[in-house]
Amino acid sequence: MPPRLPLGAPWTLSSPAILRLQLRPQRRFASSSADAPDVYDVVCVGGGPAGLSLLAGLKASPVTCGLRVALIEGQDVHKNRLPRDASLDSFSNRCSSLTPASVKNLQEIGAWQHVNTARVQPYQEMQVWDGVTDARISFDWGTARSFGPRNPAQPTTIAYMIENINTTSMLLSRLEELGGVDMMTGTKVRSIELGTDTDDMDLSLWPMVSLSNGKTLAARLLVGADGANSPVRTFAGIEARGFDYNRHGVVASLKLEGEGWGGPEHKIAYQRFLPTGPIAMLPLPGNLSTLVWSTTPERAAKLKSLSQSDFVAMVNAGFRLSTTDLEYLHTLNEGQAEEVSWREKHTSVNGQAIPMRVCDVQAGTVASFPLRMRHADTYTGERVALVGDAAHTIHPLAGQGLNQGQGDAAALVRTISHAVQTGQDIGSTLALESYNSERYAENNAMLGVCDKLHRLYSVGSGPIVGLRSLGLRAVDAMGPLKTFFMSRAAGGS
Numbered sequence: 001m002p003p004r005l006p007l008g009a010p011w012t013l014s015s016p017a018i019l020r021l022q023l024r025p026q027r028r029f030a031s032s033s034a035d036a037p038d039v040y041d042v043v044c045v046g047g048g049p050a051g052l053s054l055l056a057g058l059k060a061s062p063v064t065c066g067l068r069v070a071l072i073e074g075q076d077v078h079k080n081r082l083p084r085d086a087s088l089d090s091f092s093n094r095c096s097s098l099t100p101a102s103v104k105n106l107q108e109i110g111a112w113q114h115v116n117t118a119r120v121q122p123y124q125e126m127q128v129w130d131g132v133t134d135a136r137i138s139f140d141w142g143t144a145r146s147f148g149p150r151n152p153a154q155p156t157t158i159a160y161m162i163e164n165i166n167t168t169s170m171l172l173s174r175l176e177e178l179g180g181v182d183m184m185t186g187t188k189v190r191s192i193e194l195g196t197d198t199d200d201m202d203l204s205l206w207p208m209v210s211l212s213n214g215k216t217l218a219a220r221l222l223v224g225a226d227g228a229n230s231p232v233r234t235f236a237g238i239e240a241r242g243f244d245y246n247r248h249g250v251v252a253s254l255k256l257e258g259e260g261w262g263g264p265e266h267k268i269a270y271q272r273f274l275p276t277g278p279i280a281m282l283p284l285p286g287n288l289s290t291l292v293w294s295t296t297p298e299r300a301a302k303l304k305s306l307s308q309s310d311f312v313a314m315v316n317a318g319f320r321l322s323t324t325d326l327e328y329l330h331t332l333n334e335g336q337a338e339e340v341s342w343r344e345k346h347t348s349v350n351g352q353a354i355p356m357r358v359c360d361v362q363a364g365t366v367a368s369f370p371l372r373m374r375h376a377d378t379y380t381g382e383r384v385a386l387v388g389d390a391a392h393t394i395h396p397l398a399g400q401g402l403n404q405g406q407g408d409a410a411a412l413v414r415t416i417s418h419a420v421q422t423g424q425d426i427g428s429t430l431a432l433e434s435y436n437s438e439r440y441a442e443n444n445a446m447l448g449v450c451d452k453l454h455r456l457y458s459v460g461s462g463p464i465v466g467l468r469s470l471g472l473r474a475v476d477a478m479g480p481l482k483t484f485f486m487s488r489a490a491g492g493s
């Protein structure tokens with residue numbers, strides 16, 4: 001069987017040299033169809049938010065929709081889809097805050113129209129404070145309380161809380177609508193090797209991707225959207241430098257007392273920096289919310305081992321009690337509910353903006369993930385590009401990881417489009433260079449900021465504690481500086 005050729009790629013058909021090369025009868029792979037590589041313009045490994053966004057962007061653009069494209073995803077994405085009629089009483093514990101910039105991109109590629117909107121919660125205010133000194137900064141675009149006169153053109157939403165499965169499901173629906181992607185899901189990458197120059201076609205320096213279904217794909221451009229342990233990055237020999245934070249992010253889906261904070265029109269995100277890491281509670285629809293508590297692996301293990309009522313008590317304590325109280329509570333194997341209730345009677349939080357009390361935790365949602373900082377040395381190589389967590393992993397304290405992946409996907413679509421329009425080979429390092437230069441510096445800056453914040457707030461005592469509180473209060477008092485930080489957090493520039 002001859003290798004299948006990419007269809008409809010204008011730069012392929014406009015190059016007689018390449019066309020001749022590709023149409024020469026092929027021999028080497030004729031003996032066994034299982035060995036014959038299927039030739040694609042783009043092979044994307046990884047069907048997470050970054051990979052799916054890239055593919056939807058390519059297929060939604062009239063310039064790149066003719067490229068021959070394949071998706072390889074180890075999990076069965078169709079099984080892991082959000083049912084349209086999913087109950088609003090329960091939410092996945094893997095949620096992310098999507099910035100307005102990411103939502104705009106999802107709208108532009110036509111995916112946002114497929115989102116399950118009932119399960120998306122915009123929020124308009126953020127309360128962030130130091131767990132040691134109580135120094136606080138508040139951001140409120142909804143009422144302009146913190147900025148003085150508000151620019152009417154300025155958006156009122158800081159970010160949108162959304163389950164990761166809602167994001168991937170909307171992207172899959174958009175891909176189904178657009179068509180034209182060969183989906184190989186429930187299929188793992190077995191190995192990736194370099195092709196060779198044969199009589200039939202010069203595939204030297206082309207990545208040849210061998211799959212668990214026995215197929216081999218030749219990729220003009222191989223995209224690694226395959227997460228933090230990216231096999232594509234390993235194949236390309238690209239180093240990812242960084243370190244483990246020795247912290248785990250404990251997540252859970254929570255139920256709040258009453259109707260939730262601020263009413264449906266004005267929702268608030270809360271984050272308190274503790275010396276072991278920040279505890280954050282972010283609003284979901286109704287009286288639900290999602291927790292991300294970054295803490296030591298030992299404390300994460302303790303939290304996961306608690307009964308539901310003791311876990312709920314610890315979350316309430318995390319926003320209310322002193323760091324000394326919390327330290328003691330973590331030494332107990334059980335009985336936190338009783339202990340917290342007693343200690344709260346002796347702790348004053350009067351007048352402070354803190355989240356409503358948690359009254360329940362959804363069964364089976366308490367889990368934890370190790371936190372790492374990693375940054376690939378480069379996002380591109382010969383016929384390789386990395387997007388999303390394959391290129392960078394970041395501390396979740398600013399809710400930026402998934403958003404960075406959306407920014408990568410949009411930028412790579414632009415780069416591929418430009419290469420197609422100017423007749424370049426989309427896999428060449430020259431054509432990919434603009435993607436690397438556009439995204440690397442921006443992501444590097446955000447990785448640095450989040451890392452510094454983590455370090456700054458890991459200090460529990462000493463002069464640095466006073467200085468950071470002074471800094472926080474100063475920024476809180478300065479409208480323009482706050483506006484700057486807010487627009488950066490929202491994905492602006």
Ligand SMILES: Cc1cc2nc3c(=O)[nH]c(=O)nc-3n(C[C@H](O)[C@H](O)[C@H](O)COP(=O)(O)OP(=O)(O)OC[C@H]3O[C@@H](n4cnc5c(N)ncnc54)[C@H](O)[C@@H]3O)c2cc1C
Nearest residue numbers: 046048049050074096097189227249388389399401402403
């Ligand atoms: C506790 C926590 C809270 C977070 N909160 C936020 C937040 O509020 N906002 C935010 O923006 N980000 C947040 N993040 C980060 C965010 O979850 C990730 O950045 C994002 O999910 C990464 O998406 P991705 O598509 O790059 O990779 P992934 O989602 O990891 O997808 C990679 C895909 O590749 C597939 N794959 C891997 N290897 C193979 C193989 N060999 N063959 C086939 N398929 C393969 C995997 O099955 C997977 O589906 C958080 C992270 C954590 C840990």
